[in-house]
Amino acid sequence: MADTVEETPGARFGFKDALRVGGVVFGGYLVLGLGLGILISSLGLPWWLAPLLSSLVYAGSVEFLLAGMIAASAPLASIAATTFLVNARHLVYGLSFPLENIRGFLPKFYGIYSLTDEQFALNAGPDSSTHSQGRLLWIGLLLHLSWISGSTLGAVVGASFLAGIKGMDFVMTALFIILAIEAYRAQKDNVSALLAVISAAVAMIFFPGSMLTVALLLYVLLLLVRHFFSNKRPRTVSTETLALGEPVQPTAGNLQDDAGEAPRA
Incomplete structure (x- = not known):
């Protein structure tokens, strides 16, 4: 989805793009x-609470x-804690x-405010x-307007026609699945995908009440561990680098090999 439009320097990105x-x-x-509006009505x-x-x-x-x-008239402290978690x-x-690509206080403020999971999935990546x-x-504005329009429509007229439809609660899950598939297809990192599955499984088994928060924290931790150990690996020089004549930084392994190599005639 996110790579269907190629941007060139100086090109304007508009509504149609x-x-x-x-x-x-x-x-x-x-x-x-619509699902949110129907829930509010039920x-x-x-109705005005939806928009x-x-x-x-x-x-x-x-x-x-x-x-x-x-x-349910829940206390404000519970609402605040739930929202944060x-x-x-x-x-x-x-x-x-x-x-950093957004300039100006108000545009940057709205860019931060309108950052959602889908906005992140559409705009974060190797070419971000x-x-x-x-x-x-x-993209942030149209996502926001789509959400407002759907919830308002659901609250005003949707409850009368869609209240009996089953499966509306799975729509958000389905959307996240599609976005995850698209993100993997854009950058096929099998190790990161495996770490995400492990994080979700551990959180679901041991912390079912806070599955999402625990899974994300664990995933970040595993990514940091992976980054730490990847930096500890000794660098290897490919035959392509040698063929291109690029300078090779001496490493402990290279110096040891050179020291133990017999002089050539």
């Missing part, structure tokens, strides 16, 4: 928003939790999301440094 890059995800947001909450949550909170799965907590994954998103400000803001 954003549709080509994330049109499927925008549609998914509409459907997810809980007996006022209010979607506009101000804009936190995806947290809004589904908030709707139930508001209906569920959205703790966003703490590590800024490490690889190209926010080349993504323009227009791409980041247009």
Whole structure:
């Protein structure tokens, strides 16, 4: 999805380009928003709560939790703690999301505010440094508008026609699965994929109540361990490097080989 439009230096990234890059995800947001609006109506909450949550909170799965907590008159401390734990994954998103490509206080503020899982999946990757400000803001804005439109529609008219449909709660999970497949196809890192599966399995077995937060923390920890050990590996010189005549930095292994090699005539 994210690589269907190639950006060239100086090219303007507009509305149509954003549709080509994330049109499927925008549609998914509409459907997810419908589910949120239907849930809000079924809980007996006022319809205007749907666009209010979607506009101000804009936190995806947290809004589904908030709707139930508001209906149950949960204390503010519980709401704040739940929101932080569920959205703790966003703490590590800024490490690889190209926010530095957005210039100006207000555009950068909205870029941070509109950073969601899908926005991250569409714009973070090996070529993220080349993504323009227009791409980041247009995709973020259209995702936001899709979410607001879907939730409002679901709250106003969706409850009357879609309340009996089963499987609406699986829509978000299905969207995450598609995004994960697309991310793997864009960068086939088998080791990282295996570490993600291990992290999810361990968290699901031992910490089912906080599965997402624990899985993300464990995944970050495993990535750090992998990075540490990969830097400890001795560098090897390929035959292609020697053939191109590129300079080779001396290492302990190279010096030992040279010292033990018999002089040539």
